[in-house]
Amino acid sequence: MISSTNFHPSTAAAGPRLSSFFHRRHSAAFISPASPFQFLFCGAAIRRRLRSLTVRSIDAAQPYDYESMISNQFQKSIKLKVAIVGFGNFGQFLAKAIVRQGHTVLAYSRSDYTEAAARLGVTFFNDADDLCEEHPEVILLCTSILSTEAVLRSLPLQRLKRSTLFVDVLSVKEFPRNLFMQILPTDFDILCTHPMFGPESGKNGWTDLTFVYDKVRIGDEELKTLRAERFLNIFAEEGCRMVEMSCAEHDRHAAGSQFITHTTGRILEKLMLTSTPINTKGYETLLNLVENTAGDSFDLYYGLFMYNNNAMEQLERLDLAFESLKKELFGHLHGVLRKQLFGKSESLEGERLKLSKLPQNNHTALLPSEMVRGVDNK
Numbered sequence: 001m002i003s004s005t006n007f008h009p010s011t012a013a014a015g016p017r018l019s020s021f022f023h024r025r026h027s028a029a030f031i032s033p034a035s036p037f038q039f040l041f042c043g044a045a046i047r048r049r050l051r052s053l054t055v056r057s058i059d060a061a062q063p064y065d066y067e068s069m070i071s072n073q074f075q076k077s078i079k080l081k082v083a084i085v086g087f088g089n090f091g092q093f094l095a096k097a098i099v100r101q102g103h104t105v106l107a108y109s110r111s112d113y114t115e116a117a118a119r120l121g122v123t124f125f126n127d128a129d130d131l132c133e134e135h136p137e138v139i140l141l142c143t144s145i146l147s148t149e150a151v152l153r154s155l156p157l158q159r160l161k162r163s164t165l166f167v168d169v170l171s172v173k174e175f176p177r178n179l180f181m182q183i184l185p186t187d188f189d190i191l192c193t194h195p196m197f198g199p200e201s202g203k204n205g206w207t208d209l210t211f212v213y214d215k216v217r218i219g220d221e222e223l224k225t226l227r228a229e230r231f232l233n234i235f236a237e238e239g240c241r242m243v244e245m246s247c248a249e250h251d252r253h254a255a256g257s258q259f260i261t262h263t264t265g266r267i268l269e270k271l272m273l274t275s276t277p278i279n280t281k282g283y284e285t286l287l288n289l290v291e292n293t294a295g296d297s298f299d300l301y302y303g304l305f306m307y308n309n310n311a312m313e314q315l316e317r318l319d320l321a322f323e324s325l326k327k328e329l330f331g332h333l334h335g336v337l338r339k340q341l342f343g344k345s346e347s348l349e350g351e352r353l354k355l356s357k358l359p360q361n362n363h364t365a366l367l368p369s370e371m372v373r374g375v376d377n378k
Contacts, residue, residue, distance in 0.1 A: 087111075
């Protein structure tokens with residue numbers, strides 16, 4: 001039996017609970033001898049000792065492997081303080097899930113969203129200094145692509161903890177990555193992410209929707225790695241398909257999928273398509289595409305073009321593809337028109353050849369002028 005005297009006084013009260021746990025051989029729900037917050041802040045050495053003793057005891061007492069289960073349960077029990085910078089439509093959309101999972105959410109935006117924040121259980125700040133003085137563990141940037149740099153440079157970074165984790169959710173990834181690396185102190189962690197969905201496509205839940213992330217700069221300290229994993233777990237718990245991918249690879253793929261999708265939707269919007277009494281499934285798909293893309297601001301679309309190095313190439317390929325299709329279409333049209341316009345003349349080719357073999361002085365008058373010239377050139 002392990003006595004409480006083996007531990008720091010701050011965890012002494014955990015001794016009886018830890019002791020009784022070792023006698024409850026089938027208790028799979030046990031996570032740690034103290035609360036998650038006690039476990040986090042009692043010191044790294046104590047936590048390592050505590051975890052080591054717990055794991056060894058489980059190995060000795062149980063025929064099953066509960067270590068991974070305990071790790072997952074412990075991770076889910078950690079609650080973060082997340083500050084959302086940019087509390088517009090998308091920021092509020094993410095806040096709903098974060099609050100629902102029990103995390104503390106703060107918000108800051110240039111516009112006043114006090115009422116909207118209150119409805120969501122979020123504390124809203126009109127001043128960035130006041131927000132940063134709350135020392136959030138995570139700063140989640142939900143600004144537009146075009147305003148990201150200005151907003152990031154305006155934040156009073158000196159008021160934050162030096163270990164703060166910065167996360168973005170922009171639709172391009174190399175741009176914020178380079179910006180973070182350039183502006184943020186080296187003590188700050190960086191996690192670049194892209195939820196491949198929005199308020200419209202994710203309104204019925206996030207199950208099987210793709211969430212891309214790149215751990216650009218995460219410290220080796222246990223608390224830092226655990227914090228990054230806990231933030232990612234917010235989306236995993238909502239059912240997202242988690243995809244780890246470099247920022248550069250993301251932008252290559254996104255230019256060929258997301259940018260092309262938005263471009264096609266914008267082109268169709270210019271056609272002013274409307275529903276008809278005889279819509280086909282394909283036409284309904286086009287109408288939905290227009291609705292999903294045109295509903296986003298033009299700044300978002302412009303940002304996809306301006307801040308993704310691969311977008312121009314895709315735009316040129318799209319233009320070439322359209323020209324190629326027109327050429328193929330007009331080529332077929334040319335064949336049809338040629339047959340309609342010149343089919344009768346071309347059907348006389350055989351007759352022309354026959355007549356060309358006859359004496360010209362007897363039959364010249366019977367031939368069309370072009371045929372006469374053709375015979376004369378023989």
